[in-house]
Amino acid sequence: MASTADFVWMDGEIVPWANAQIHVSAEAVLRGANVFEGMRAYWNSDERQLYIFRNEEHLRRLRQSAKIMRMSIPYTDEQFTQAFIDLIRKNRFTDNVHFRPVVYFDAGDYKWKPDEIRTGAFVLAFSRPPSAAGKAGIQSCVSSWRRNSDNSSPSRIKAAGNYHNSRLAYVDAKTKGFDTPIMLNDRGDVAEGPASCFMMVRDGVVITPPVNADILESITRDTLIQLYRDELGVQVVERDIDRSELYIADEAFFCGSGAEVVPIVGIDHYPMGDGKVGPLTKQIQEIYFRIATDKDGKYSKWLLPVYRDNDVR
Template identity: 40%
Template sequence: MADAVSNPEYAWFNGRLVPWDEARVHVFSPVVKYGTGIFEGLRGYWNASEEELYVFRLAEHLDRLAFGLKVMRFDAGPARAEMERAVLEVLRANRFRAPAHIRLSVFLEGDGEMSATGPVGMACTAVHRPPTKALTEGLAAGVVSWRRPEDSSQPMRVKANANYQNGRFAVQEARANGYGAALLLNGRGKLAEGPGMCVFLVRDGVAVTPSITSDILESITRDSVIELLREDLGIAVEEREVDRTELYAAEEVFFCGTAWEVTPVTSVDRLAVGDGAVGLVTRRLQERYFAVARGTVDARAAWRTAVYASEGSKRAAE
């Protein structure tokens, strides 16, 4: 099985499994020269009692990728069925029996210039991703001076490689200032999100998160969290413009995203969130999120794609 220290054995590259080191693009390709690519980050959750790996919300990730391909005006690329196959095959080939982070990338190869629309390549990788300390302890976040670009400059709701230059600046500034994570405002000075995650706060028992017109990525975890808060935990959720100082007034703050899952934030700009301990809503939400993602409860089976059971049924049908 792929472990935390070594690279996995296989990657998917342009239609087939290849040894990890052979998944390469040329230095003269548009994706290298201009960052002309889009991607999805997904997670596989290991359910030990069922001996099953579940990919979380695969269909929604493929939907968002299709939206990104349209906005980027790429030539027709691999079919959706091939992308789904790439995700499942790369996990099976590397025999993942542990939490996995999957990256599905669509990018421009060849030797085109900035306006190129093809040829379109596709790759999928998966690496082991154990839980972080921040999940239990929370972390200190700081608002950075860099702003999220506006939709009229560069659409941040597309998960485009080039958008992550903004995130990189934010992370560097936050780290230089001693924070564990960055928070970004948008061009209108309202709260947007973190460089790879969305943000929620809890005020007077109501969960609040920046609206999808706040120059955020339309996060699949954010969508899941809204549904779990409302329907499973009975907590009201508001999607609206959020001021920076509301973070200081909040009882709880947490990040969410595929990579960040549900991560508590215990201080913002060195001001304690609430009493500085991880809050009850955040803890309850984490518990429900992991139960649903790992399939230790039956609820929301449509959010989980079984990697090994579907392999068995495919073989039986052959």
């Protein structure tokens, strides 16, 4: 079932869900001509407080995507931030939230002079608790579909058009009885999942593909690298990963704003370690959620308070 909410922020105002519409002739509809972010707000049940996680970093990446697409953004970071807060408050969320600011090309020919076509923006927000896969782990596979090349449709751009590639890989994996697949780049090295970055553990070292391996420059990936090093004292190495290395890894997991931290317990029917969620994966999950909900106050710089429960009652 598709996610819905009571309200959407669209082109500067909050409107009822049913009234948030784009014409069928818009380039966003015809060609997927938009860039977007996937963001989270986390609910601290003890404080009854909601926090947007790493807001500044997401807005910076949104502007980087738009720059490569030669797309202007008609709103400032401050206006977007206020839109996030207003929308979350209007929907009266009191649990974890997944929201997406989207900047899109409207109707017209954007191929030659994109600055002459109207650019719009909207924000969708949904209640989204952690998935069950985060505890049990998933069975993955190596996809036969390759990740987009930087010289064709750069994965560094978080654009809707890139996710056709993602869907091909994901649907193919599901039809074969697997969950989220691992995608290789055109050089045959590990890239990422269809909508999340990849990390694995070998001999106590966390290994993840570098940002030039045709991956999205993930904010969650950056977060976990910092937390592994600073909180656990674990070495993190960013390097190319061969396909065969996947099968002899001790642990593996996907990470992203949508995925959060999803353990992988098997790849192509090869078990990861003992086939259960590994210790370094469990530890980083616990730390990530503790940090994102401001349970210890050490990373408050990453958190933007939205409201307390009694503010919307």
